[in-house]
Amino acid sequence: xxxxxxxxxxxxxxxxxxxxxxxxxxxxxxxxxxxxxxxxxxxxxxxxxxxxxxxxxxxxxxxxxxxxxxxxxxxxxxxxxxxxxxxxxxxxxxxxxxxxxxxxxxxxxxxxxxxxxxxxxxxxxxxxxxxxxxxxxxxxxxxxxxxxxxxxxxxxxxxxxxxxxxxxxxxxxxxxxxxxxxxxxxxxxxxxxxxxxxxxxxxxxxxxxxxxxxxxxxxxxxxxxxxxxxxxxxxxxxxxxxxxxxxxxxxxxxxxxxxxxxxxxxxxxxxxxxxxxxxxxxxxxxxxxxxxxxxxxxxxxxxxxxxxxxxxxxxxxxxxxxxxxxxxxxxxxxxxxxxxxxxxxxxxxxxxxxxxxxxxxxxxxxxxxxxxxxxxxxxxxxxxxxxxxxxxxxxxxxxxxxxxxxxxxxxxxxxxxxxxxxxxxxxxxxxxxxx
Amino acid sequence: xxxxxxxxxxxxxxxxxxxxxxxxxxxxxxxxxxxxxxxxxxxxxxxxxxxxxxxxxxxxxxxxxxxxxxxxxxxxxxxxxxxxxxxxxxxxxxxxxxxxxxxxxxxxxxxxxxxxxxxxxxxxxxxxxxxxxxxxxxxxxxxxxxxxxxxxxxxxxxxxxxxxxxxxxxxxxxxxxxxxxxxxxxxxxxxxxxxxxxxxxxxxxxxxxxxxxxxxxxxxxxxxxxxxxxxxxxxxxxxxxxxxxxxxxxxxxxxxxxxxxxxxxxxxxxxxxxxxxxxxxxxxxxxxxxxxxxxxxxxxxxxxxxxxxxxxxxxxxxxxxxxxxxxxxxxxxxxxxxxxxxxxxxxxxxxxxxxxxxxxxxxxxxxxxxxxxxxxxxxxxxxxxxxxxxxxxxxxxxxxxxxxxxxxxxxxxxxxxxxxxxxxxxxxxxxxxxxxxxx
Numbered sequence: 001x002x003x004x005x006x007x008x009x010x011x012x013x014x015x016x017x018x019x020x021x022x023x024x025x026x027x028x029x030x031x032x033x034x035x036x037x038x039x040x041x042x043x044x045x046x047x048x049x050x051x052x053x054x055x056x057x058x059x060x061x062x063x064x065x066x067x068x069x070x071x072x073x074x075x076x077x078x079x080x081x082x083x084x085x086x087x088x089x090x091x092x093x094x095x096x097x098x099x100x101x102x103x104x105x106x107x108x109x110x111x112x113x114x115x116x117x118x119x120x121x122x123x124x125x126x127x128x129x130x131x132x133x134x135x136x137x138x139x140x141x142x143x144x145x146x147x148x149x150x151x152x153x154x155x156x157x158x159x160x161x162x163x164x165x166x167x168x169x170x171x172x173x174x175x176x177x178x179x180x181x182x183x184x185x186x187x188x189x190x191x192x193x194x195x196x197x198x199x200x201x202x203x204x205x206x207x208x209x210x211x212x213x214x215x216x217x218x219x220x221x222x223x224x225x226x227x228x229x230x231x232x233x234x235x236x237x238x239x240x241x242x243x244x245x246x247x248x249x250x251x252x253x254x255x256x257x258x259x260x261x262x263x264x265x266x267x268x269x270x271x272x273x274x275x276x277x278x279x280x281x282x283x284x285x286x287x288x289x290x291x292x293x294x295x296x297x298x299x300x301x302x303x304x305x306x307x308x309x310x311x312x313x314x315x316x317x318x319x320x321x322x323x324x325x326x327x328x329x330x331x332x333x334x335x336x337x338x339x340x341x342x343x344x345x346x347x348x349x350x351x352x353x354x355x356x357x358x359x360x361x362x363x364x365x366x367x368x369x370x371x372x373x374x375x376x377x378x379x380x381x382x383x384x385x386x387x388x389x390x391x392x393x394x395x396x397x398x399x400x401x402x403x404x405x406x407x408x409x410x411x412x413x414x415x416x417x418x419x420x421x422x423x424x425x426x427x428x429x430x431x432x433x434x435x
Numbered sequence: 436x437x438x439x440x441x442x443x444x445x446x447x448x449x450x451x452x453x454x455x456x457x458x459x460x461x462x463x464x465x466x467x468x469x470x471x472x473x474x475x476x477x478x479x480x481x482x483x484x485x486x487x488x489x490x491x492x493x494x495x496x497x498x499x500x501x502x503x504x505x506x507x508x509x510x511x512x513x514x515x516x517x518x519x520x521x522x523x524x525x526x527x528x529x530x531x532x533x534x535x536x537x538x539x540x541x542x543x544x545x546x547x548x549x550x551x552x553x554x555x556x557x558x559x560x561x562x563x564x565x566x567x568x569x570x571x572x573x574x575x576x577x578x579x580x581x582x583x584x585x586x587x588x589x590x591x592x593x594x595x596x597x598x599x600x601x602x603x604x605x606x607x608x609x610x611x612x613x614x615x616x617x618x619x620x621x622x623x624x625x626x627x628x629x630x631x632x633x634x635x636x637x638x639x640x641x642x643x644x645x646x647x648x649x650x651x652x653x654x655x656x657x658x659x660x661x662x663x664x665x666x667x668x669x670x671x672x673x674x675x676x677x678x679x680x681x682x683x684x685x686x687x688x689x690x691x692x693x694x695x696x697x698x699x700x701x702x703x704x705x706x707x708x709x710x711x712x713x714x715x716x717x718x719x720x721x722x723x724x725x726x727x728x729x730x731x732x733x734x735x736x737x738x739x740x741x742x743x744x745x746x747x748x749x750x751x752x753x754x755x756x757x758x759x760x761x762x763x764x765x766x767x768x769x770x771x772x773x774x775x776x777x778x779x780x781x782x783x784x785x786x787x788x789x790x791x792x793x794x795x796x797x798x799x800x801x802x803x804x805x806x807x808x809x810x811x812x813x814x815x816x817x818x819x820x821x822x823x824x825x826x827x828x829x830x831x832x833x834x835x836x837x838x839x840x841x842x843x844x845x846x847x848x849x850x851x852x853x854x855x856x857x858x859x860x861x862x863x864x865x866x867x868x869x870x871x872x873x874x
Contacts, residue, residue, distance in 0.1 A: 008475040008539065032473045033798035034448055070439045074726060078717045082784035083444055084791010087716075103791045105445030112442050133729025133754075137685070141732055141752045145685045147580045214442075249682075252576045285522060286501070287513035296509065299566055302573040330573055361517035368520035368539055371474045375799045433580050 007367045007405040010374055014395045015208055016388065019216070021224035022196030023118075026384045026394045027211055028203045030377075036204035037377030038110040039099040040118065041385040044192035045092045046170035047233050052179065055135065055172015058091040059180055060188050062131040064098060065089065067122035076113055083109050092311055093170070094318045095386055101378050104205040108214045111202075115218035118195060123185045132177050139171050147250040151429050152257035152326050153310045159244045160259050160322060160425035163235045194225035201385035201394065204377035234320055237261040242425040249432035253302065256335035258342070258426045259322035260419045262308060266318060266391055274411035275323050276314050277404060279306040280362050281354070281412060282345075283325070287361070289345050294327065300338050301327040315400065316386040323419065335428045339421070349416045354409050367401040447794070450824055452817050453803065456641035458649070462656040463629030466648045467807055468641035469817070471800050476520075477543045477637030477644070478800045480808035481534040481550070484630040485527065486742065487662040488621060490602060491609035495564075496618050496626075497527040498571045500534070502563035504552040509563050512549060519545045523553075529600050530664075530742045531812060532626065537801070540638040547651035555655050557622050564615040572607045582680065582752070586687035586853040589678050589874040590748075593849050594691045598667055600741060628652070629659030632811040636804040667744030669693070670849050674868035675762075679856035686758040686854030688765065690749035693842050694738045697745075697813060701838050703826030708839040709738055709747055710785035712772045717784060720768045728764065730757045740813070747842065755855055759862025762852070766845045766866065773844040776836035789827050793820060 015027040049056040067073040080087040085102030098117075100110045143149035154169050161167040200219065202211055238261070263271040282290045283306035294301040304327040308314035327338055373379040374397060384394035454470040485493055501523060502509045516522055519542020526533045538546045578584040588604065595601035633652070635644045670693055694709075695702045706714075713720035713736035724730050734751035753761040777785075796802045797820070807817055852863060856871065863869050 006541075008541075010474060030473070032471070033794075034451075035795055035798045070441075074717070074722060078784060079441065081715055081717045081788045084447075084787045084794065086792065086795065101795055103447050103794050105447055106791075108442040109444060112439070116439070130726065130729045134725055134732055137730070137732040137752065137754060140685045140754065145582055145683060145752065147577065250580055252580045253573055285513045285517060287510045287517060292510055295570070296563070296566060299569065302570050328573070328577070330569060357514070357518060361514055364520035364539060364542075365517045365522065368476060368522075368537060371476055372537060372801065375474045375476070375801065377798065 007363060007401050008371070009402050010371060010398050012374070012380060012398055014384070016394065019195070019219055021222050022194070022226065023219055023222065024199045024388050025215055026199065026201040026388045027208055028201065028380050028384055028394070029206055029208055030203065031205045034104045034205050035101060035377050036104050036107045036110070036202060036206055037099065037101050037381035038107070038114060039097055039201045039378070039381040039385040040114045041095050041097045041199050041389050042193055043095055043197045043227060043230070043389055045094045045096055047093050047165040048192065048231065051164050052176060053184060054168050054176045055170065056176070056180060056184065056188065057096060058171065059131060059135050059177060060185055061089045061091045061096050062135060063123060063127060063185055064117050064121050066127040066131065068117040069119050070116050071113070073122070073127060076117070079109060079113055085110065091170070092313060092316065095316070095389060097382060097385065099378060099382055107202070107206055107211065111214050111218045114200065115222055118193070118198065118219065118222050121189065123182050123189070125182055128180065128182055128185065132180065135177060136174060143171060147248060147252065147433065148255060148429065151248070151255060152324065152427055155246070155427045155429070156257055156259050156324065156425060157310060159242050159427050160238065161235060161320070163233070165233045166235060166320060191228055194227055195222045196225055197227035199385045199389040201381045201388065203381035203384065233318070238423060238425055241422050245428040245430060247430045247432040251429055251431045252433045253331060254329045254333045254335065254431055255327065255429040256329070256338055256426065257324060257326035258339065258424050259324045260423050261320060262323050264319035265314070265321060273403060274407050274415040276308055277362060277366065277407045278412050278415045279308055279323055280366055281358065282306045284362060284365060289349065290325070290342065293345055294338065294341055298341060299330070300333065300341065301329050303328050316383065316390070318390060339426065343421055346416050346419050350413055353413060359409055359412065363405045363407070366404050370401050370404070447790070450821060452820070454641060455817065456645055458645045460628065460649055460652065462653065463627070463631070463659060464652060464655065465632045465811070466645045467632065467634045467811060468639060468644040469634070469636040469803055469807060470639060470641050471636060471803055472638040473800065475540045475638045476537055476800060477540045477635055477639055478804035479523070479534070479536040479546065480634040480804050482632050482808055482812045483532040483626055484530070484659060484662065485532040485625060486530045486664050487599065488625055491605035492613050492617050492621050493527055493532070494605050495568055495571055495610055495613045496621055497525045497532055499559060499564050499567040499618060500525040500557070501553060502567060503558040503560045505556040505558060507552060512553065515549055516546060521546045523550060529603055543635070543639060543644060544647050544651065547647055551651045551655060554626060554652070557619070559615045559618045559622070561615050564618060568610060568613065572610050575604060575607050575610065578604060582683065582685070582687045582853055585678065585680070585874045586689045586851060589676060589853065589872065590689045590691055590849070590851045593676055593851060594670060594746065596668055599664055600667060600743065625660060627657045627659040628655045632808065634804055634808040634811060636800045636807065664743040667741070670746070670847065672847055672849055674870040675850040675852060675863060676872045677856055677860060677863060677869050678851065678853045678872055678874050680853050681855055681857070683853070683855045684755055685752045686755055686852050686859055688751045688753055688758070688761055689851045690765070690848040692747040692749070692847050694745040694747040697740060697815065701834070703823060704830040704834040705838045705842055706738065706789060707782065707785050707827065707830055708772060708835050708843055709736055710789060711777050711781055711835070712736060712768060712843055713749060715785070715788055719772070720765065723764050723768060724751060724761060728760070730754060730761045730764070742813070755858050758852065758854055758859040759865060762863060762866050769843055769845040769848065772839045774840070776832045779832065782832055782835060786827055786830070790824060793824060
């Protein structure tokens with residue numbers, strides 16, 4: 001066995017507590033730079049939006065920036081940026097996050113802003129119509145007006161999944177977006193944006209006692225509302241290969257993406273983790289299996305990537321989810337041939353195992369990626385808020401490099417053996433643009 | 436509902452720069468090492484002067500830089516780097532070749548050795564170069580289908596005329612014609628330490644990191660070539676250039692305005708004027724175009740710096756049916772900031788944003804590395820942050836108004852719209868003179 005390099009770890013301290021209203025709080029102080037990151041995460045995402053309201057979770061995220069109890073429209077943005085900070089929010093399959101990064105002296109202001117909208121956003125007809133327009137432009141710029149828009153994150157779920165929560169378009173149809181009402185938004189807030197359905201994480205340059213007092217001061221009087229029951233979105237995995245193909249009128253080159261169901265990322269974490277490593281063994285860099293074979297040797301693809309979770313958020317997604325491979329091919333490329341080669345390479349991995357050092361170097365590189373992400377205050381606040389929300393284990397962020405380093409060759413082989421053609425969902429994109 | 440008061444800000448502590456060291460190696464390479472121990476990693480940036488290098492060759496060189504050395508194949512290079520948690524990649528801008536990488540801090544020596552082999556003993560193997568050439572052509576063809584790329588290409592041509600900055604992406608046919616031998620000779624001629632700057636940031640001792648760099652890169656020698664470019668020509672505002680993209684559901688609105696280099700005494704005031712106009716979310720233009728009108732999702736402006744000149748770039752993707760009204764609002768907001776001094780409150784807000792985001796940018800190893808490397812390529816050091824912060828902190832309304840009048844006037848703008856000409860030509864023509872053209 002090759003000598004195992006030492007994988008370093010971070011030791012960010014983690015303080016957890018729950019307010020009387022049910023809000024779960026994570027504090028992770030680190031005074032190495034005078035900045036703080038604040039993240040509030042609600043346990044609702046694309047999978048929870050009702051039929052006929054595709055895109056609603058994301059539209060609602062926009063509405064959370066349109067003013068709240070003590071804040072006019074535009075005030076949130078101005079207060080964050082006027083404090084020297086930045087902000088954003090994003091809607092995922094299983095959660096919606098809101099966050100700020102600011103100079104340390106603006107921490108209390110950020111907590112005030114988040115608490116104010118947790119008590120209630122200003123949901124008006126005018127703001128709703130304005131943000132429907134903005135979201136449509138977002139969809140146009142990211143999906144409709146560019147080549148490969150939504151490939152594969154919007155194109156593959158309907159091939160792989162059968163139930164509405166898992167299969168539908170999370171950006172939403174323009175028809176559904178146009179049908180959204182203020183009452184829908186009020187009901188969505190009442191049901192999902194409850195203090196008991198949220199977590200708050202603060203990372204960076206602060207004193208724990210001070211921050212705790214500030215959090216009590218601002219979030220303590222947010223009305224207590226319980227979390228709705230956590231839905232189970234599981235559905236049977238495909239028992240035969242599923243395929244779809246479409247033409248992208250803007251795309252100059254063909255592409256193909258495949259996905260395979262993986263174990264439950266939370267309940268089956270030990271069985272799930274090897275797939276995270278496998279994705280990198282297959283596609284991370286020029287020395288990875290599929291890049292070496294498909295890009296360098298066969299030249300049958302121009303680029304190939306592999307990851308877990310349709311939004312690439314492997315430690316922030318619930319069951320069911322998938323390992324994805326996506327490739328762009330040269331002109332005239334043959335998706336069938338690419339898939340056959342992938343199968344061949346997976347077979348080879350299953351039968352011959354890994355080369356000496358292959359696992360260790362992949363684990364070392366994953367460790368670098370994980371550690372690098374945590375160097376930013378937001379790279380700690382956001383994942384810790386989600387890990388608290390989904391697992392009650394924010395400290396897992398510190399442990400991931402080590403846990404990745406403990407994955408064994410046998411586990412990788414077992415994972416690779418499960419990526420069979422008959423469990424695969426594939427979508428092909430054909431070039432519709434003049435070459 | 437009780438009214439709650441917005442908490443006050445605690446004033447920022449004095450700007451603190453990290454511990455750093457710098458050394459010029461005998462071969463001509465400058466090494467800057469900066470200590471930030473937050474995570475056990477090291478970031479690497481190397482910028483090599485590359486202006487006037489023939490574009491197709493230089494672009495392929497940046498794509499093929501890691502294809503092999505005398506002793507290592509491309510797979511060896513990647514695997515060896517991975518084994519210390521590392522990775523290296525290369526890119527090109529009109530002034531420089533830029534190598535970017537990171538690794539576990541314990542892997543610094545190994546990463547530097549591999550970098551040295553790539554720099555001093557490159558092979559550019561025929562087969563690997565051929566693969567990278569095909570990939571680059573595919574990549575360019577995908578870029579040519581992206582509206583943001585097409586619009587930028589058209590804008591650069593309008594801005595720069597005969598200046599080398601006018602074309603920043605080679606034609607696929609030009610790339611196809613590049614042979615490995617041409618890469619070898621370009622590498623021998625231009626990938627030289629003189630004028631190059633290596634920046635290392637991370638969980639390192641700065642002096643020891645520089646020693647390691649000197650040990651690994653001591654054999655990288657040879658004269659550089661002084662290929663400084665002529666200053667960019669002044670912008671020539673003229674009719675709006677409309678580039679047709681039949682069927683486009685959005686129009687890409689682009690403008691270029693003149694700007695100042697970072698070291699100009701008026702630069703801080705210009706950055707603030709840019710912020711107030713469109714340089715951040717809480718700017719006039721973004722609040723108007725997005726939050727009031729709903730015409731667009733992510734409009735933005737930024738000052739772009741090259742060695743031979745700076746410019747202020749304005750960009751928005753707007754729905755086809757509101758292309759005319761979007762230009763109207765843009766011209767209005769430019770006219771407003773060029774004609775009237777900003778309010779005290781909006782200046783303070785922009786000032787705090789500019790000062791705060793400087794600190795955010797310095798708060799990670801990667802942020803520090805990018806900043807130090809970018810500054811160094813303009814002959815500046817991190818200490819420049821103090822000077823720039825002081826200038827931001829003291830710029831007055833009058834100073835901001837003065838530069839805004841000079842640089843943000845709509846009459847100064849070079850404007851390009853990429854969109855469905857059949858639908859947008861008439862509404863645009865109602866506002867300004869329009870000429871049709873191609874990217």
